[in-house]
Amino acid sequence: MRALQLIEDxxxxxxxxxxxxxxxxxxxxxxxxxxxxxxxxVWGWRGMAFAKRKLPLTIGAxxxxxxxAIGPGxxxxxxxxxxxxxxARTCGLCRACRAGRDNHxxxxxxxxxxxxxxxxxxxxxxxxxxxxxxxxxCTDVAAALAPVTFGTVEHMLFDNAKLEPGETILVHAxxxxxxxxxxxxxxxxxxxxxxxxxxxxxxxxxxxxxxxHVINYRTDxxxxxxxxxxxxxxxxxxFEHVGxxxxxxxMLCLRRGGRLVTxxxxxxxxxxxxxxMLFQQQLRLIGSFGCSMKxxxxxMEKMARGLASPVIDREVTMETIGDALQAMEGRNVFGKIVLxxxx
Numbered sequence: 001m002r003a004l005q006l007i008e009d010x011x012x013x014x015x016x017x018x019x020x021x022x023x024x025x026x027x028x029x030x031x032x033x034x035x036x037x038x039x040x041x042v043w044g045w046r047g048m049a050f051a052k053r054k055l056p057l058t059i060g061a062x063x064x065x066x067x068x069a070i071g072p073g074x075x076x077x078x079x080x081x082x083x084x085x086x087x088a089r090t091c092g093l094c095r096a097c098r099a100g101r102d103n104h105x106x107x108x109x110x111x112x113x114x115x116x117x118x119x120x121x122x123x124x125x126x127x128x129x130x131x132x133x134x135x136x137x138c139t140d141v142a143a144a145l146a147p148v149t150f151g152t153v154e155h156m157l158f159d160n161a162k163l164e165p166g167e168t169i170l171v172h173a174x175x176x177x178x179x180x181x182x183x184x185x186x187x188x189x190x191x192x193x194x195x196x197x198x199x200x201x202x203x204x205x206x207x208x209x210x211x212x213h214v215i216n217y218r219t220d221x222x223x224x225x226x227x228x229x230x231x232x233x234x235x236x237x238x239f240e241h242v243g244x245x246x247x248x249x250x251m252l253c254l255r256r257g258g259r260l261v262t263x264x265x266x267x268x269x270x271x272x273x274x275x276x277m278l279f280q281q282q283l284r285l286i287g288s289f290g291c292s293m294k295x296x297x298x299x300m301e302k303m304a305r306g307l308a309s310p311v312i313d314r315e316v317t318m319e320t321i322g323d324a325l326q327a328m329e330g331r332n333v334f335g336k337i338v339l340x341x342x343x
Contacts, residue, residue, distance in 0.1 A: 001122035004318045004339075005056040009047035012059070014318050020125040023071035028128040030065040030083060034144035035120050035339040037321075038062055038177065039266055042328050044114045053115050060120035060339070061087045061113035064134070064143035074128040083131040084143040084296050085119060087112050092129050103155070103290035120318065120339060132296045137304035140343055145181075145310050149336060150299035151291030152263055153181040156239065157189075159295070160288045161261040165190030167236035170226055170253050172196050172246055174206040174214065177311075177336040178263070182239050183209045184308035194229055196222050196246075198331060205334055209311065223249040234258060244268030254283050261286040311335030 001019045006012055023029045040061050044053075067081045077083055089109040090097055096104035112118040134143040157163045169186050173179040174195030186193050187210030194213040195206050206214045215225045226235060234255030240246065241264030250260055251274060260283065277283065302308050313335045316324045324337045 002318065003058045003117075003121035004060070004321060005058050006045060007056050010045060012045070012322055013056070015056070017058075017121070020123055023069055023074075023125050025072045026074060026127055026129070027071040027125050028074055028077055028131060029068040029070075029123055029125050030085065030131065031068050031123050032060075032063055032065040032119050032121060032341045033082075033140040033343040034064050035060040035118075035341060036062040036141075036144045036149060036177070037324060037328060037337045037339065038148050039264070039328065040111065040114055040148075042325055045325050046329070053110075057113075058117040058119070058121050059113050060118035061111055062144060062148040063087075063119035064140050064146070065119075065123075065341075066343070067131070068123065070128065077128055077131050077133060082134040082138070082140060082143055084134055084146040084300060085112075085126065086130040086132065086293055086296065087147045088290065089116055089127075089130070092127065100292055100294055102292045120321075120341070122341065132293050132300075135297075135301050135304045138300045139303075139310075141310050141312065141338060142303040143300060144338060145177075145336060146296040146299045146303075147291070149177045149310075150181045150185070150303065150308070151295040152288070153178050153185055153239075154295040154299050155291040156261045156263055156288045157182065157185060157237075159292075160286045161237045161239075161259045163189060163191060163237055168192040168194065168230060169237040169239060170194045170196075170222075170235045170250070171211070171239040172242050172250070173198070174209070174211060175202040175334040176241075177333075178241060179239075180206075180209055180311040180335045181308065183211050185302065186239075187211075188302070188307040194226060194235065202334055217246075221249070222246070223252045226253040230255075237261065240264075242267050244271045247271035248274070251277060251283065251285075254281065256281045257283070259284045259286060261288050263288045310338075313337050315340050 090105035243265035
């Protein structure tokens with residue numbers, strides 16, 4: 001079968017590799033349909049691996065496919081079923097896993113496509129517990145965006161920030177994959193949405209997703225714009241994933257008692273925190289990583305009901321994926337780039 005593998009930094013090759021064997025106990029064989037690209041793919045591609053890995057490595061951390069076969073003891077998925085794939089190899093046995101807090105696994109073996117072989121291949125054997133069935137009406141593209149893009153946002157907004165209807169939220173990088181998801185999910189929840197984008201051509205596209213106010217952060221200081229929009233009150237929640245470049249300004253945008261939830265640091269891993277502002281304004285800074293399988297289910301159900309939709313910048317093939325990674329690195333993307341493997 002085919003597998004798209006990282007051979008060395010910034011060098012990908014489409015290779016012929018052995019097809020997976022018959023699934024063993026607790027396993028299922030999945031024919032991959034769609035792989036969604038993320039910044040973790042860019043980091044791995046350019047050599048920013050934060051743990052040991054062995055090359056060549058099949059890339060792709062977020063995907064969906066169709067179950068081809070199941071091994072002994074598998075009952076939760078069936079052949080022919082469309083499934084979304086949880087992207088981390090969790091143990092399934094620790095206290096966190098048993099409680100449904102999959103992203104808190106105490107013995108996680110790594111992230112597929114980054115530490116472990118990923119999903120940019122024709123087929124793969126996986127523990128069946130990593131497969132989340134897609135509901136009726138959910139497309140393969142929507143299912144592919146559930147593990148990271150929409151699942152991460154579900155976890156950030158509703159598990160961690162406890163976003164409530166009627167609140168005002170600032171979503172950074174509204175043209176990014178998770179930014180487009182956050183705009184839609186917050187708006188469908190009854191919130192006022194302010195978002196930032198990096199170019200004028202993204203302004204109207206962000207508004208079309210439901211953003212009430214759009215700020216081009218390259219021409220306006222977003223802190224001042226947010227204070228003006230909110231009549232100096234500030235926002236209830238900041239959806240942060242940019243990191244160093246926006247973190248201090250994000251804190252300035254919060255109302256007293258506001259919450260900042262962050263899942264990323266693409267502009268730098270360290271940021272200054274005004275501690276006096278933190279305690280005097282009684283702000284809450286919340287770290288968020290990944291999602292649970294329940295978040296994936298909830299996200300797919302919302303997409304199936306039309307409350308949110310995948311925003312696709314382009315669809316690529318295994319032969320053209322290198323250009324896509326360069327576009328993501330240069331932030332020349334609105335929404336998601338997806339790799340169509342089959343179907």
